[in-house]
Amino acid sequence: MTLPLQGVKVVDLSTLLPGPMCTLLMAEAGAEVVKIERPKGGDEMRSYVPKRGPDSVNFGLLNRGKRSVALDLKTQAGRDAALALIEQADVLVEQFRPGVMDRLGLGYDVLAARNPRLVYCSITGYGQTGPKADVAAHDLNYLAESGMLALCAGSDGAPVLPPALIADIAGGTYPAMMNILFALRQREQTGQGCRLDISMADNLFTFMYWALGNGESGYGWPKPGGELVTGGTARYQIYRAADGRYLAAAPLEEKFWQNFTRIIGAPELATADGLDPAVKDRVAALIGSEPSDVWVERFADVDACTVRIVGLEEAVKDPHFVQRGLFDRKVRMPGGDVMTALPVPIADVFRAKDEVRDSPALGSSEARFERGG
Structure with a gap:
């Protein structure tokens, strides 16, 4: 089977999460x-816990199907070896702070002169330019400074920690992958590569389209707990059942809301304003009068967009996800352990059929691309 990125050669200089997940997607679609x-320790993610054998499970999940070369880029020999790889590459992904690659002699101008077809993708927190370009930060900081975290409020009104690394993946990995594909398509037309500046903080604003719309329209800048998707309506809410478990209720459309109000008695x-606090209190009291099992049974086969909240351990055993094969693929760790590979949003038609692929041991590959790869 010919995969969509078969023959595409990628040099990955990134670490931790955003860049490695981006190159994982490319590897899954056939790229080399x-x-x-670094020769000592490699990607910092290797040291994270929990581990399976010598490496972190996180590293294994993010680096399935790649090859590892250990090079000291602070030495001339290391840079020369890296340059030899990059001269053959179609794509380079890096995640250093702005200016670091230039100081290493691996900046875009230098590399583009040697390989004009190179797609050079830089992933940073705040982008290559601007007052915050050199600021050290992590996912939580980008959420805080983009306005997103302020919309995530707990019952006491204080912001809560999101359970997902939204900026890293939604603001870094996915935009990087999308723009790399655009750049490769453009290169087919022009013969020229380009420089991509991916800012994780910039890309968070896309997810707040509704909040920006509220503010721009004069309707008012949104507040936590006060808007359609932040807890301001009974139609998009989390309710506690009598057994202490919770229901996620999202009957936004009229037909779903009518079904919902009928099922809860x-x-x-059905014609009440969901924004009325008294309506939320009434619904909460009704849901709280019965255990979650009762509600699961009553809402079964009813279009009311209401389900029980389950933990991850329960979710991965859900017959729906199991039947769809989300967890069929495996990754073999350097020590020989085999574990479930990370599900990724790539259609099966674009992925290799091999179910088990290796996570590379540090420095286990030669500093070259496979001939004809």
């Missing part, structure tokens, strides 16, 4: 990815 790591609320 050579990961350049309050058809008189």
Whole structure:
């Protein structure tokens, strides 16, 4: 089977999460990815816990199917070896702070002169330019400064920690992958590569389209707990059942809301304003009067967009996800352990059929691409 990125050669100079997940997606779609790591310790993600054998499970999940080359980029020999790889590459992904690659002699101008077809993708927190370009930060900081974290409020009104690294993946990995594909397509037309400046903080604003719309329209800048998707309506809410478990209720459309109010035994609320706090209190009291099992049974086969909240351990055993094969693929760790590979948003038609692929041991590959790869 010919994969969509078969024949594409990628040099991965990134670490931790955003860049490695981006190159994982490319590897899963057939690209040959050579990961350049520090000789001592390699990618910091290797040291994270929990581990399976010598490496972190996180590293294994993010680096399935890649090759690892250990090079010291602070030495001339290391830079020369890296340059030899990059001269053959179609794509380079790096995640250093702005200016670091230039100081290493691996800046875009230098590399583009040697390989004009190179797609050079830089992933940073705040982008290559601007007052915050050199500021050290992590996912939580980008959420805080983009306005997103302020919209995530707990019952006491204080912001809560999101359970996902939204900026890293939604603001870094996915935009990087999308723009790399655009750049490769453009290169087919022009013969020229380009420089991509991916800012994780910039890309968070896309997810707040509704909040920006509220502010721009004069409707008012949104507040936590006060808007359609931040807890301001009974139609998009989390309710506690009598057994202490929770229901996620999202009957936004009228037909779903009518079904919902009928199932909870309050058809008189079908025409009520969901933004009325009294309506939320009434629904909460009704949901809280029965255990979650009862509600799961009553809402079964009813279009009301209401489900029980489950933990991850329960979710991965859900017959729906199991039947769809989300967890069929495996990754073999350097010590020989085999574990479930990370599900990724790539259609099966674009992925190799091999179910088990290796996570590379540090420096286990030669500093070259496979001939004809």
